[in-house]
Amino acid sequence: MSQTVFAPWDDPTQKPLIQFKGVTKRFGDFTAIDNLSLDIFEQEFFALLGPSGCGKTTMMRMLAGFETPTSGTILLSGQDIAPVPPNKRAVNMMFQSYALFPHLSVWDNIAFGLRRGNSSKDEIAQRVEEMLRLTRLEKFSKRKPHQISGGQRQRVALARSLAKAPKLLLLDEPLGALDAKLRQDTQFELMDIQEKTGTTFVIVTHDQEEAMTVASRVAVMDEGRLIQVATPPEIYEAPATVYVADFIGDVNILEGKAHQAGDKVEIAWADGELPIRGTTARTFAPGQTCHFAIRPEKVTISTERPDSANVLRGKVIDIAYLGNLSTYHVRLGNGTMMKAQTANTRRLANRGITWEDDVWLSFTDTAGVLLEH
Numbered sequence: 001m002s003q004t005v006f007a008p009w010d011d012p013t014q015k016p017l018i019q020f021k022g023v024t025k026r027f028g029d030f031t032a033i034d035n036l037s038l039d040i041f042e043q044e045f046f047a048l049l050g051p052s053g054c055g056k057t058t059m060m061r062m063l064a065g066f067e068t069p070t071s072g073t074i075l076l077s078g079q080d081i082a083p084v085p086p087n088k089r090a091v092n093m094m095f096q097s098y099a100l101f102p103h104l105s106v107w108d109n110i111a112f113g114l115r116r117g118n119s120s121k122d123e124i125a126q127r128v129e130e131m132l133r134l135t136r137l138e139k140f141s142k143r144k145p146h147q148i149s150g151g152q153r154q155r156v157a158l159a160r161s162l163a164k165a166p167k168l169l170l171l172d173e174p175l176g177a178l179d180a181k182l183r184q185d186t187q188f189e190l191m192d193i194q195e196k197t198g199t200t201f202v203i204v205t206h207d208q209e210e211a212m213t214v215a216s217r218v219a220v221m222d223e224g225r226l227i228q229v230a231t232p233p234e235i236y237e238a239p240a241t242v243y244v245a246d247f248i249g250d251v252n253i254l255e256g257k258a259h260q261a262g263d264k265v266e267i268a269w270a271d272g273e274l275p276i277r278g279t280t281a282r283t284f285a286p287g288q289t290c291h292f293a294i295r296p297e298k299v300t301i302s303t304e305r306p307d308s309a310n311v312l313r314g315k316v317i318d319i320a321y322l323g324n325l326s327t328y329h330v331r332l333g334n335g336t337m338m339k340a341q342t343a344n345t346r347r348l349a350n351r352g353i354t355w356e357d358d359v360w361l362s363f364t365d366t367a368g369v370l371l372e373h
Contacts, residue, residue, distance in 0.1 A: 006216060007231075008041040015078065017042040017167065017200050018063065023072035025058055025224075032058040034224040035072070042167075045194050045201045047211035049247075050221035056204045058224075060170050063202065064093045077167065090167040096176050098157035100145040107132070107141040110159045117164065131159035134193060151182045155189070162197060171203040175210065187213045208248050212236065220244050236295075242371050245293040250327070252299065252338045254292045258284035258370070265370055267292050270334040277309050280370040294368035296341035299361050301328050301353060308362035314338065316357045328353065330361055 008014040016039035025033040033055045040046045048056035061067040062074060065086030073080050081089060100109050110131050114124045132138045135155040140148050145156065154174065161169055174190070175183045191214050194201045205211050211218045212232040219229045220243075228240040239245035242253060254276065256269030265284060266275040269292070276292055284290055305311065317337070318329035321344075328340045340361055353359060 006043070008044070009039065009217065014041060016040060016075075017044075017077060018202075019073075019075040020059070021073045021075070023059075023062070023069045023074060025055075025062065025067060026070045032224050033062075033069075036224070036226060038219065038226060038229065040200065040202065042200055043198050044216045045191065045203070045214055047215035047218045048202065048204045048221060049206070049208060049211040049218050051206060051247075054221040055224040056221055057172060060093070060172060060202065060204050063168065064091055064170055065089055091170065092161045092164065092166040092168070093170040093172065094157050094161040094174055096173045098153050100153060100156055100160075102145055105142050105144060106137055106148070106156050109145070109156055110163055113160060113164050127163055131163050134162070134196060135159040135189075150178055151186055154178065154186060158190070158193065162193070162199060165197075166199065168200045168202065171201060173205055174203065175205075175207075183210070184213075190214055212248070220247060238369060239293065239371070241373055242291050242293065245291075245369065245371065250296050250339060250341075252294050252296065254294075254336065256290060256292065257287045258290040259286055260284045264365065265290070267370075270332075270336065273312070273332070273334060274310075276368075277365040278368055278370050279366045282370060282372065284370070284372075288372075291371045291373075292368050293371055294363060296327055296339040297325075298367040299338065299340040299363050301330070301340040301342060302360050302362070303352060303357065305360050306362045309365040310363050310367075312338065312361045314359060314361060316353060316355055316359055319355065328359070330359060332361075 018040040020036050020038040023033055023036045024031065048059060050056050058067060062069055068082055101112065107128055110128045111124050114127055132141055135158055137152065137155055137159065140152060145153055175186055178186060187210060203214065215232060217229060217231055218235050220227045220235065222243060228235060228244045235244060235248055239248065245251050246253065254269045256267035259266045263279050263281065265278045265280055267278060267290060268275050278292055300306065312332055314330035314332040316328055317331050320327040324344055326342055326344055330338050330340060332338060338361055
């Protein structure tokens, strides 16, 4: 049975849950968000990704109602949310610090928001129990926040945020306080909970791996603008610009002059080196400056000269051993450094390439991406 692919952004009949329309936000002379338009759909797990100060938290604060746009509109379910105060929006925000009440039990922390509504005692109890089950906290319901771990506190904050069944949950660097192993486990928990509740999640993060793991789509931001909005595989395999290629994962970027014949391009990138051959759907003017981006795992390293569309000669300067992978830093004839990555399927003693070895790097003509800027 074929599974239907979740891609409402490709369906013109789908109405977005959130629409930013030409939104600009200024703080004095500083433009935090610059004429930004974006659609986010129901049940999406949407990631805003970028370096500190790129505007992602400002976008989130505008959705929550803590900031208002200088110009442009933000619609939630087709309604302009500007006149709606934060506590009346079907939006909840989970803060990086979790902001739990230290004197209240886990149970009472989750019930806090519900008690301020007009639910009956029984309805509140039922909903809290449901949230405890969802976040697997039943055993900890009587404990205070200081009596549970960081990961459990994170889940309490999540349960409290979801208790009032918001249409939209905003997560501001929600895993920032957790160690690496716990972060990974919690990412999958978040995805699981998001799927079970069907709530639209918008997460702000500067951690590219986190965005790539949890999100249905990622918006890569820089200086208040959206550089690319796409699914994680598209962002990784087909970055729109050098900035996106460089921001996501590890990448080699070579600059050169393009000479195109049909969908094949030859890039003259260094004196005395053979041109790199690539494939592209873009059109480059003869001699136009272009950038060739290729991921280290798509570069093969060998001690014998291989038969391949692209072959470069160099010397191993450094090896980063990452357990399952090794990354070789290779200096080419003109001094350019390139990385090649191999999976460590064999034990250490059987690997044939070491420091200072002369090696060949090779890759196919479809392995890299040609970018204009």
